[in-house]
Amino acid sequence: MVSQATDPKVSRAKFDREICEFRALAADYRRKGWFLLQAEFPRVLVLLAAPHLQPPAVVTGVAFDYTDYDLRPPSVRLVNPFTSEPYKASALPISLIREVQNQVIPVAGVDLLPGMDPPRLVQLQPLMQSYDPEEIPFLCLAGVREYHDHPGHSGDAWELHRPNGEGRLVRLLDVIDNYGLRALTGYRLEVQARIVGFSANVPQ
Numbered sequence: 001m002v003s004q005a006t007d008p009k010v011s012r013a014k015f016d017r018e019i020c021e022f023r024a025l026a027a028d029y030r031r032k033g034w035f036l037l038q039a040e041f042p043r044v045l046v047l048l049a050a051p052h053l054q055p056p057a058v059v060t061g062v063a064f065d066y067t068d069y070d071l072r073p074p075s076v077r078l079v080n081p082f083t084s085e086p087y088k089a090s091a092l093p094i095s096l097i098r099e100v101q102n103q104v105i106p107v108a109g110v111d112l113l114p115g116m117d118p119p120r121l122v123q124l125q126p127l128m129q130s131y132d133p134e135e136i137p138f139l140c141l142a143g144v145r146e147y148h149d150h151p152g153h154s155g156d157a158w159e160l161h162r163p164n165g166e167g168r169l170v171r172l173l174d175v176i177d178n179y180g181l182r183a184l185t186g187y188r189l190e191v192q193a194r195i196v197g198f199s200a201n202v203p204q
Helices: 008-024 026-032 145-149 158-164 169-181
Strands: 034-040 043-050 057-065 075-079 097-104 120-126
Touching (some): 008 169, 026 169, 043 169, 057 169
Antiparallel strands (some): 097 120
8 A cells, every 4th residue: 555645735636636627528538448447546447348349348447546645646547447456467358559669670681771661679568557467457558556565666767758748547548448458350159059958859
């Protein structure tokens, strides 16, 4: 649990600003499939749907905890929108995958034309990270508490990102929507045949 070290009035005022900005454009967000279910300091619960699917689908909830904001970034979890229980990694309803261009690929004997960029290796990187399928994953993104608390990101301090608004509610929802919801193209069905009895002819 994160304790409230900042003056609660300051955190609440910044929290209220996030909620007011969301509600000012609530109709636009509803068309995108974003529904604000709960907003009581320091917690926010947003339901994300996929209106572009036929039929439209309720996909996930996103729980935010703005305790000690913005001395600390908000906590972000994907949760069951009906129970608010965080999803384990093995049960995530969406995969937040982004393409990352890494090191340059050397091409022997090829001279690049002026202005051409060298080819780079493109990798798929999941934004939801965990060590075990039964763990609750965290959103591996600057501006999220779990990201900045992770020892692997000790060199990427929250203070470097706070001025850019990277912990803002709408910005974080947009990232989840972009890499999770908009990537959905349809439903994946699995049909299993099961023997439920015998068929027989009725004797004459």
